[in-house]
Structures are given as structure tokens and as C-alpha cells.
Amino acid sequence: MFEIQPMDAQTYRQQTRRSTLIIALIFVALAMVLSTVAVAVFGEPGGDNLRFNIGGVFAAVLVMAALMRKVFWTQDWMAPAVYSWQLKRSLMSVTNVMHHLTVAVEADDPTAMKLLRFYHLGLSQMHELDGNSSDQGQLRREMQQHEARMQALGLDPQQIRLDPAWLEAVKRTSG
Structure with missing residues (x-):
């Protein structure tokens, strides 16, 4: 059962911006590392390694999805974003x-x-x-x-x- 919680809009926006920035930075770092590893392991020196770079980014998307559900979702810094998602989901069920x-x-x-x-x-x-x-x-x-x-x-x-x-x-x- 979802319950509407009182929340200050300014604080909410500040906290969701911060959590979005954290997620984005983690994703960029993860994508760079995984792309670099994919090229180093599977690529050819001086060759066309675009597919391995793309594969690394795709792997980063999968890892981030798992991290979001298993690790980040329960963190305090994600609470406003999680609340917003649950509120929007509840409103959609009524819609x-x-x-x-x-x-x-x-x-x-x-x-x-x-x-x-x-x-x-x-x-x-x-x-x-x-x-x-x-x-x-x-x-x-x-x-x-x-x-x-x-x-x-x-x-x-x-x-x-x-x-x-x-x-x-x-x-x-x-x-």
C-alpha cells in the first residue's frame, strides 16, 4: 500500500539532482572501464574496435540496471527518487x-x-x-x-x- 508522504519540493529537487549526478558518474566510469577492458581483451591494436566499445557500454547498462535494483534502490541518497517513482507508478495505476x-x-x-x-x-x-x-x-x-x-x-x-x-x-x- 503506497502512502503519500509530506516532502519539501526544493529539497526533493536538490536530492534527486544529486542522485542523478551520482548515477550518471558511476555509469560513465563503468562504461569507460568496461569498454577499455573489452578492447584490451578482444580488440586488435590499431584495428576497428567500435563493436567492443559498444559492447562495453551495453555491459555497463546491464551492470547499472542490476546495481540500481540490488544496491542503490535501498540507499538513503536515492530515497526521494524512489519515492517519486513509486508515486508516479501509483498514479499510473489509477490512470x-x-x-x-x-x-x-x-x-x-x-x-x-x-x-x-x-x-x-x-x-x-x-x-x-x-x-x-x-x-x-x-x-x-x-x-x-x-x-x-x-x-x-x-x-x-x-x-x-x-x-x-x-x-x-x-x-x-x-x-
Whole structure:
């Protein structure tokens, strides 16, 4: 179950820039080392070793993918980027059932109302973290209207958790 966490946008951007730089530097160093090793082991002196250089870069991509999943993903310096990835993934799971969600919200389905509120809160945070203010006005109006509707139905508007069961329930009720 994913939960929206309070996060300062400026700090978030600073930390994600730093983690991106660390990952990029490690990748460049790894690609250079692996390309050099590939050319030294398999290449010909003075020959065309482009394929070995490309092979070294490709090997670096594979090693970086493994490092990301097995080592870096759990590091403190990666926490903001991991949180962002999880938030975007959660929002995408709601987007994927949006056609069902819209129908269920129109029918005042409580689960759908909660799911849409989570989506609004998560999307608002993602816009804030990314510094994307262009869509905030329209989203803010939709959020206020939906919050008022939830309160009229006696539903708690503080929906900071995404319960995966809500996604399945919305799919079943509208389709």
C-alpha cells in the first residue's frame, strides 16, 4: 500500500539532482572501464574496435540496471527518487482505470470517491515536486469540487493511502 508522504519540493529537487549526478558518474566510469577492458581483451591494436566499445557500454547498462535494483534502490541518497517513482507508478495505476473510475464517481461509489481523492492529492504533490505549476489551477478546482462532494457524502477527504483493493473494486463496480 503506497502512502503519500509530506516532502519539501526544493529539497526533493536538490536530492534527486544529486542522485542523478551520482548515477550518471558511476555509469560513465563503468562504461569507460568496461569498454577499455573489452578492447584490451578482444580488440586488435590499431584495428576497428567500435563493436567492443559498444559492447562495453551495453555491459555497463546491464551492470547499472542490476546495481540500481540490488544496491542503490535501498540507499538513503536515492530515497526521494524512489519515492517519486513509486508515486508516479501509483498514479499510473489509477490512470489505467480512469474510465471505470469516472463512471463509479458519477454513481457516488464511496471507494471510487476515495480513489479519486488519492489521485488528486498524489497528482498535486507530483506537480509540486516537479515544479509543474501549469496544470495546478484546473486541478485545484477539481480537487475542491470533489472534496466538497466527499464531505457531503460523509467521506473523509484525507485519502493519502492507495489501497490496491480499491482499483479492483472500481473495475468490478463499473464494468
